[in-house]
Amino acid sequence: MKLFDDYELNLLTFKDDFKDSSDFLLKELKTKNSRMFLACMDGLVNSLLLSQMIVEPICDFDKKCESPREYLELLQTQIVHCPEQNEVTTFDDAYYFLMSGFAVVVIEGCSTALAFGVQGWSRRDTSEPSTEANVKGAKECFVETLNDNKALLRKRLKTYHLKQKQLSLGNSARTPVAICYIDDRADKTIVDEVEKRLKEADFNTVLDYGELLPFIDSDVKSFFSCVGTTERPDVLASKLLEGRVAVMVEGTPFVMYTPYLFSDNFSSLDDYDNPPFYSSFIRIIKYGAFIVSVFLPGLFVAVGTFHQELIPPNLLFLIATNEATTPYTLTVEAVFVHLVYEIMREAGLRLPDSIGHAISIIGAIVIGDAAVSAGIIGAPMLIVVAGTAISSYVIYPLYESLAVIRIIFIIIGGVFGIYGLMLGAAMLFCNICSLNPFGVPYSSPLSPLTKTALVDVLFRGGWRRLVKRRVRVTNLEGVSVDD
Template identity: 55%
Template structure:
């Protein structure tokens, strides 16, 4: 609904829509024969700026009109026009002060935001020892500043889009216009704009609309709380998404290898970086396949186990009433329950749950003969390995149960077949025309300089890495176009 030129009608409309809103501020004023009123939301604005930058200059003005106010108030950084009540409400809830003048069907929105916020702090989920200690916060403007501070170039574009029909919220599409493929940027912007959300509560509500890997457990949209990671991805030609109210940023298209790289890798010697990355890949494989392989070998292929170890396992398992598959499933379910409890409970109580789960339950189940000690060791090693690549924890957790069932029912033959299907599924992901498993599939020798082993900065600085220049990358294929 558009604003009316009748100020009393506009005033009644605001008062009716904001009834029982104690934080709603509206003040009438009259300068000569001209009536006007101010509208703002208490707690989202800076009261001192409202008085000094908006109210005081307007009250001292002789000619009260929209054009004159726009030209006379030059000390306000953000000044926008609002032609509808919906636009006015959006600006009010974003920390703007609205000025409505009699005889004008356009309102002015002055940016004097001062919303409740926390300061920039260290990342809580992506710790580092030799990388920057800054993390995104819940304020969109602060997050934009964190990116702009690192990329001091006009090529960094921060396109703001208003989403959600019921409660409009802003989000920002960030990209480098000299590095990102134009078709890729256009496709992602279109996907975000067509999300048709009623409420944009957090970054997770946008992922299904941007993610193209709908038939896979691995997403081609990655998330991070670190600005330095987003900056590095933007320089590679990728696109990032920032959401108001969320300290997590998204970027796409993501590659499988991104999960095994950390900011610390680029601040340590290349030989040690390569060693750590190899450990991450090994831990990933271990966390998925170790319980299933152990169950499969212990159930169907005992001849593959050394004799001395076989006797040890048999001595432990003969006293337990359950099969290896049942033991593995029971322990993993208990572990997931304790992990979830530790996450949701207060920190002090969470530590107690970890101690009880690790010592009391573990020792008691083994001493009571319910579960064999070798199985407890296998599950403990699996659980530790799954945290090495924490970004893939959800996928790894579900796949682990799947491979235990496959190993317990079909043995190693079933595991090999299921692993082959999993590899084909991962390799088939093609987000926006970029192969998810690049540069391994399809193989790209030039892009291996920063995969398993990171080359020195002398060589890396000469490479012009672009996500759309990888072998097999073709954005036009994703868009259904022909070259």
């Protein structure tokens, strides 16, 4: 509904819509030119800025204007010296700016209001990232305020090519969302498609980034996501320089970016601060940890159930001795232990920090000692589960996917043996290769193979070599600076 020319109708509508809202503030002002009222939300505005930048200049202005429109233009250009201001023509837009920390001024006889930015709510200071720990990199992360996050990114990328296009999503309560990209690096079709998908998402309101993620992700059914998340400005800056598109959501410190490739799960910020030989060594370990985390429990169950001849005699005798005292098959035992481990992990995450350590103590005593001593589970199985759990934490971005895939492969190994595992592995890798977010193969540059891009996938080349390439996610061949 549009604002009225009638001052009393506008005033009545504001008061009626915010009835019983104790944080809604409204003050009527009367000057030589016109009556007006100023509305804002307590706690979202800076009272000092509101008084010095808006109220005092309006009350001190004594020049006579011929029309309300002329007075409105003078408010914009001469009277109020607020750099962030917007014209408002509807009640919905006025309320949106109110909830965003703006002060809305409505003038008698004018159907256009003004919204001045005087935000002043409390916010969390930039601190060290909690989910992307590093040794040598920066110690700052995104926060829950969209404007602060845009400023952190702008501080990293001091170029006019960085675009941060802001949208408002939600039917009932609109949430600010920003699409970030570098216009001379990102593919315009990807930017347009991301914006289109966001606008087509039919939400009452957007409370967290996870609500938008499925709309940006690939339509192919898979355990793997084609949308990455980060809370580090430096990581996001590097992704944007590769031609990716990011989405920031008000109220969350995590920023989404796409296209996200399978190989991105195995790189970290420290890789580019450490010597190339060590970074390459760590990446090989990460790929090995992925194989161990997915296949080790299922392989242990398959070999112990169907292919005992593959186990060395001494080790086979040790495993058989331990498993002979347990009442369950290897398959049931493996699934049971993994489920108990996931329950303990979830409990440790949700408990307050002051008592969270109790879970690790109970787990070590009950699972690690008492269960083995009582013959409920075998010691070899416990070792396999522990090794698998540690391996899955090495590639933490894939943890949720691996936790489910691991149990599926345990069941396949217990029912079909090694041959079933081989077929399951083929299906898994085919699924990875079938993902094609925004026309970029999820498995690239490994499949299809791009030899020049392998310098920063399995191995990490030196900076003397990396600095000569301008890699974009849509062109992993890279372009030499000499070109």
